[in-house]
Amino acid sequence: MIAPSGRATVHDVARLSGVSIKTVSRVVNGAAEVTPATREKVLAAVAQLGYVRNPVAHSLRTGVSGTVGVIVDSISDSFFAALASGIEDRLLAAGFSVLIGSTGRDPVRERGQVDRMLQQKVAGLLLVPNASDHSYLPAAAGDLPVVLIDRSADVADFDQVGVRDRDGGHAATTHLLRHGHRRIAFLGGTTRLETVANRLVGYREALAEAGIEPDPRWIRTDCDEAPDARIAVPQLLALPDPPTAIFSSNQHASTGAVSVLHRTGRTDVALVSFGDFDLAATISPAVSVIHQNPRALAETAVDRLLQRISGAGGPAERIVLPVPLIERGSGELRPAG
Amino acid sequence: MIAPSGRATVHDVARLSGVSIKTVSRVVNGAAEVTPATREKVLAAVAQLGYVRNPVAHSLRTGVSGTVGVIVDSISDSFFAALASGIEDRLLAAGFSVLIGSTGRDPVRERGQVDRMLQQKVAGLLLVPNASDHSYLPAAAGDLPVVLIDRSADVADFDQVGVRDRDGGHAATTHLLRHGHRRIAFLGGTTRLETVANRLVGYREALAEAGIEPDPRWIRTDCDEAPDARIAVPQLLALPDPPTAIFSSNQHASTGAVSVLHRTGRTDVALVSFGDFDLAATISPAVSVIHQNPRALAETAVDRLLQRISGAGGPAERIVLPVPLIERGSGELRPAG
DNA sequence: CTGAAAGCGCTAACAG
DNA sequence: CTGTTAGCGCTTTCAG
Numbered sequence: 001m002i003a004p005s006g007r008a009t010v011h012d013v014a015r016l017s018g019v020s021i022k023t024v025s026r027v028v029n030g031a032a033e034v035t036p037a038t039r040e041k042v043l044a045a046v047a048q049l050g051y052v053r054n055p056v057a058h059s060l061r062t063g064v065s066g067t068v069g070v071i072v073d074s075i076s077d078s079f080f081a082a083l084a085s086g087i088e089d090r091l092l093a094a095g096f097s098v099l100i101g102s103t104g105r106d107p108v109r110e111r112g113q114v115d116r117m118l119q120q121k122v123a124g125l126l127l128v129p130n131a132s133d134h135s136y137l138p139a140a141a142g143d144l145p146v147v148l149i150d151r152s153a154d155v156a157d158f159d160q161v162g163v164r165d166r167d168g169g170h171a172a173t174t175h176l177l178r179h180g181h182r183r184i185a186f187l188g189g190t191t192r193l194e195t196v197a198n199r200l201v202g203y204r205e206a207l208a209e210a211g212i213e214p215d216p217r218w219i220r221t222d223c224d225e226a227p228d229a230r231i232a233v234p235q236l237l238a239l240p241d242p243p244t245a246i247f248s249s250n251q252h253a254s255t256g257a258v259s260v261l262h263r264t265g266r267t268d269v270a271l272v273s274f275g276d277f278d279l280a281a282t283i284s285p286a287v288s289v290i291h292q293n294p295r296a297l298a299e300t301a302v303d304r305l306l307q308r309i310s311g312a313g314g315p316a317e318r319i320v321l322p323v324p325l326i327e328r329g330s331g332e333l334r335p336a337g
Numbered sequence: 338m339i340a341p342s343g344r345a346t347v348h349d350v351a352r353l354s355g356v357s358i359k360t361v362s363r364v365v366n367g368a369a370e371v372t373p374a375t376r377e378k379v380l381a382a383v384a385q386l387g388y389v390r391n392p393v394a395h396s397l398r399t400g401v402s403g404t405v406g407v408i409v410d411s412i413s414d415s416f417f418a419a420l421a422s423g424i425e426d427r428l429l430a431a432g433f434s435v436l437i438g439s440t441g442r443d444p445v446r447e448r449g450q451v452d453r454m455l456q457q458k459v460a461g462l463l464l465v466p467n468a469s470d471h472s473y474l475p476a477a478a479g480d481l482p483v484v485l486i487d488r489s490a491d492v493a494d495f496d497q498v499g500v501r502d503r504d505g506g507h508a509a510t511t512h513l514l515r516h517g518h519r520r521i522a523f524l525g526g527t528t529r530l531e532t533v534a535n536r537l538v539g540y541r542e543a544l545a546e547a548g549i550e551p552d553p554r555w556i557r558t559d560c561d562e563a564p565d566a567r568i569a570v571p572q573l574l575a576l577p578d579p580p581t582a583i584f585s586s587n588q589h590a591s592t593g594a595v596s597v598l599h600r601t602g603r604t605d606v607a608l609v610s611f612g613d614f615d616l617a618a619t620i621s622p623a624v625s626v627i628h629q630n631p632r633a634l635a636e637t638a639v640d641r642l643l644q645r646i647s648g649a650g651g652p653a654e655r656i657v658l659p660v661p662l663i664e665r666g667s668g669e670l671r672p673a674g
Numbered sequence: 675c676t677g678a679a680a681g682c683g684c685t686a687a688c689a690g
Numbered sequence: 691c692t693g694t695t696a697g698c699g700c701t702t703t704c705a706g
Binding site for chain 2: 059074100258277279282
């Protein structure tokens, strides 16, 4: 007969096993100095009562909990959803619970989420920071382990794991150049996000290496969402000397671009997307992508956070993951004529 | 000068405002019986110290927290991601934090997530139950508010909010029949999930009303994921008298079906998808869907949970949301010939 | 209307 | 190696 979890307390276990509550605590927490015999007795009582440590009391006493806070732009966005999912899997395996929050890219909401999680005494924080002032973070976090994901904040004190944005932008653009394109458009969101800015730098560098000075009208940094791209792409294609290829630097712009290209029968326009998306591999032509692997990002970030939580120190580190180019067809199209 | 949140305690506030900690507690919790004058003094001290109630201590003392547990099949699945996102938005607005967990449709993992959340003393639980035994739930949950989402469990004690699965299946099939189809395939996952089973019932009923006895081979209940559908659809189309239309009862099967239809040039096959998905509206032909609105589901479920948390009783209720049919093209294709 | 004291369940000193 | 005592920050009898 197992009692409902969480009902029995250390006192119950102590009484049943005939030891003091401290000894119970020691056994439960795996402290070394307990006689095997006593340990057995306690463990038997624990099993019999179905005793589970009350995490709330534990947290109040120790000041930390078995919960990690995760803060992303949006939970429904496929990239962040995959990221959050990877994080949850790995944290669960390590015995942690996940407190989740979204910012909607609103700095005020982000701040609120951070504060809320700090109050909950999370054991660590995984944060995708917005493009905004983060000077509050070091003081707010104190010595709480924090790992920044994807983007970095404007403070240097934290571990950060991201991807080679600039390399990805460079590789995508070079790939299109190699397939004969000279007029290549850039689609992306606000360059206030360093990731976007870096992808744009990679694009510019690749063009410069090919001796190409991009027409400013090719560069659209107003495409944060799919509908933006559905407006931008037709405008690009209506230019006097229209681009024959597009490097889309985020998945939303990519899906917008794909949909409008398909709808207008312009599937001859080459396309490389930074970030994979649903159906990218199966529409025709399939979309070539720079693969920003959210699960790898998740695992790397969690592992780093767990290191920190377990006290492994060292200075703040910046881990940068490579982003392979996956050829699927759309990026290998050659310009007409 | 505001102190870092969470630092000051009731004692600090009491000392500064010259009252007892109990009075501070009363003011902070909005209890009625405090003199306006004292209240002002306390509030001033609270503001000055940047006092924020320690939720952990509060939770230990009261037995509940300001956190709600949310358990879904998968965080990365677009439907559940949208659902979780809607839940988070609405709970945040109500001042609650969100503890999230996924089950991967594994009953053991589900049980573990539920237990973990109960231990954390969540204020309520939002659960998408798997097709499995839930007899443990009533005892485990005790009087904790629980709202089931999308699917119901095999126990009757809980509120549940879902959609009209059978109506949706019926409407989708009838829609295809009206456009001249007689041979309509059903694509779906395991009928152990009541939602799938009900959609299938709707499909069968609609066919029966049209005097059609479906060929058993038209009915594929082995399509839980996109790749399954990519295998099933070509097999369906290779039948002697192949279906001219498909009712796909989940988004994954739908994306799989779409991709294989496009790749094989069979975009003449009519398709209605239960559940919307990315790009459904913008590929060609655009995919007609039965719209299973995850945000509406989220809001309804959260509202019901908040009612329960605030003590509004009443017997367990089953709330069923309608699912409109959105015509986009693929569902209005007529059979060839 | 307000305060003193007890205790939620746990862990950390400090003795024994 | 083990037990006693105190206290994390909060709410809550029960007096005043």
